[in-house]
Amino acid sequence: MKIYSDAMMESSSCPDSGQEPGRCTPLDSLRVNVQGHVFEVDKALLAHNCEYFRALFQSGMRECQQEEIHLRCVGILGFLVMLRVLDGERPVLDEDQIVGAIECAAFLQVPALVKHLIDIVNSDNCLLMYHTAATYGAWELSHSTALFIRDMYADLREDVHALPHKLVEYVESLIPSSYMAVCSHSPSTELLQDFQRTVCYLDEDNKEWKVLTHLPISSSTTMAGVAVLDNKLYIVGGVHDVSKKVVETGFCYNPASDTWSTFCGPQQLRYNFTLIGHEGCLYAIGGEQELKAMSSVERYTVSNRSWSFLSHLPSPAASVASAKTMSRIFVCLWKGKGATDIHEYVPEKDQWTLVTTLVREQSYGLCMVAHKDSLYVMRNGPCNDFLLCLMDCYNLSSCQWTKVPGQYLNSKGSLLTAVVRGDSVFTLNRKVTTEYSIEDYKWRTKCETAGFGRIGTIYTFLMRLPKTAASTTGRPQDHTLARGFEGLLDGPRLSVQCFDNV
Template identity: 50%
Template sequence: MKESTQDEIHLQNLGALGFLITLRVMEGERPLLTCDEIVQAVECAAFLHVEILTKHLVNLIDSENCLVLYQSASAYGLLDLFHAAALYIRDIYEYLEEELDFLPSDLLEYVDSLLPCKLVAVGAHTPALEFLQDVSRTMCYLNEKENCWESLGCIPDEASTFLAGVATLGNKVYIVGGARGANKKVVERSFCYDADNQSWSDFDSPHQLRYEVTLIGHEGHLYAIGGEYERVPIASVEKYCISSETWTFGKELPQSAAGPPATKAMGRIFICLWKPLDTTIIYEYETMKDDLIPVTSLKRVQSYGHCMVGHRDNLYIMRNGPSDDFLRCSIENFNLTTQQWTTLPGQYVNSKGALFTAVIRGDSVFTLNRALTLIYKVDNCTWKPTKEKAGFSKGGQLHTFFLRLPEKKELTVNQLNKMPRPLRSKSDLRSLT
């Protein structure tokens, strides 16, 4: 092309600010962006086909910028970002009612066509004998409108959720590892629940069999982190590729760990380990380089982290209270942008493991025990209780996550066939900045 012989190439209609953001992201930075910066970054991501910038924009979606990202992605044809922003808007619909009045009708219609995610829970169950027909081995979802738990059916007889790794990816639930019996014999098969088809299937387990394993789903892969085998903690990490259906070994943990807390934030995986002398250390698992990078540490007397959740660019670590008080928890916040720790004021009740099963949807944290589902509003300073819903009747360890559950089979088929409305023009973005 003629550009190959030119000393200067003019990129038409691209702003310098958007191009600078593109360069920063390509060099490994993960900057937070204002609304004006978002629009220019979306334009550059679309015009220059910068996939890594599009992924970064998807990871930036929150309640404050989701509408800007949604309309910008529509204008410039970034369909992955367009769909991700629409799903986020659908999940926090009730908190955006006033702002949605200003959304163009075709974009609002697409949001309305999507399924909202629902809180799903399953208790700790070991494999059952088929003839016993254990009806308690059910996976249930919270019907928030009716304030009751409804069944999604029983988990397979051979599956174990006791000390198993449970994670979601692509609207599917994956169960890896687990144990049976008092002697903790490891379960040798892994299982998958497809929410779209409402069906179960099995797949190969990691090369290193394990129970009390932590499982994370991320960008087409499952990561099985740590665990135990024959009552001995292990440090190995294995990665399962969904498309090729194969397990490969990854970077080992710096120490053996059973059930280490882990979460995702800003499109990154973080793992919480503890060492002697009351020290909690957070590592980032760098998936592209297959490496573990120390991020920060926290030292608290007679305390260590039990659960970790990510919200925007924050990591929240729930730890037991003073003197191993497991009924009341302290919450520490580490901000990835400022690299600063803060302690949330007050103590948080942890009745029978509620805060150890926390999951986040939008700006809401869902915690669960047998008595109630307590929903917090999260910000940088505190978690404020906002709603109480029905508790989950199953005892013991709980696994909680979100799925998009079709109400009818026909609705799912229609949604899969439904495409976004025609993209909007650049002139529609003027009001956004």
């Protein structure tokens, strides 16, 4: 929704400057007065990131030639948060800052601020964000937060029902994420089909694993890259057999249509690599070729169906442990002598940055998951005891390591297949599927259900399945964003008088 109209642009046009009629050439900086506090802000930065200011500077109004503008529609807390985000910071926000930031994002239309708010949604602030975003008409944020709440509905049910009825109805109309799994399988043939080659989901109501779809005959999940992007499952690479001949075609499963499609594989053939889905792209990281570890990285842009090479990993690596949180990509690289480096990949700069190093004797990171602003690294026990998983937590905000108490045996639930949903972590092996609750850097066993019952490497992930695909769960059909939010609240809407003339 636009936050300006002809009614608010009723002032006189800019003085004649020989430029295109109705447009103004922005000055280098602008003073913005918010509740008596004056900020000197780069005008180009505002025009690039805020729909409100971009419209103002092109409006033909006299305000676009003024050196100071008074904003009446936002508070100082929200404006300060916006400036920090536009400056590249990722601030942790308290409740007052969250409310102010949502108000600012809604009135000034700041996509970068909305993205940051979505990135920091967690169980502590999701209800506040959801209610506030719906009140101010920040629909993208409200929808994303509602999805998060839907995934944690069992834990938040009592608090959710304290919200306005229409907001509760919308949350309940959404489809929660399902815990998914697929084992490693080589390609088969029509004559010798392997009916174990299936993608499965956990029916949590009935506590059993069920088949969602069968893998395409020519696909391989053995040493393949497996990732979910925009609720579609991607399988890239993989090998045919012990010869390590790589499958060159990529496969994509769309649960909405229950169909598989193909796309081209990476330019450099690889297997035993890590595949990550992030903001419209797939990242193929490291891997092996002819038994040699690789450092090359490629990105597949879904919109134009093409692969391109990126900056290499700091060192060659195969089967790299990785995690995503707050729209950030992290990987573990083993240095040797008990040291595991954690690097972040920054897509905007195409750059790998060393974040921290974990040093544990005779041990290295095997798996990594993220929860809120923390990374949990699972590693082998002393003397390479792979039946014993130990865990350490690195907090990105405090830059501190914490040793997670307890020992996690693979005989109970393999942490090498961990997936986070809300405040829960799911793990599984052949015998048992275990759900842990994350509480103050501790993992507490929450419940146990049937094991996956398959052999081989297991890939796990989350997807939202259509009602037809998961009909036995009684989950309702998802609604579209536009239809779902119409008339949710009759609360305040955007003001058309957001500034005072000076």
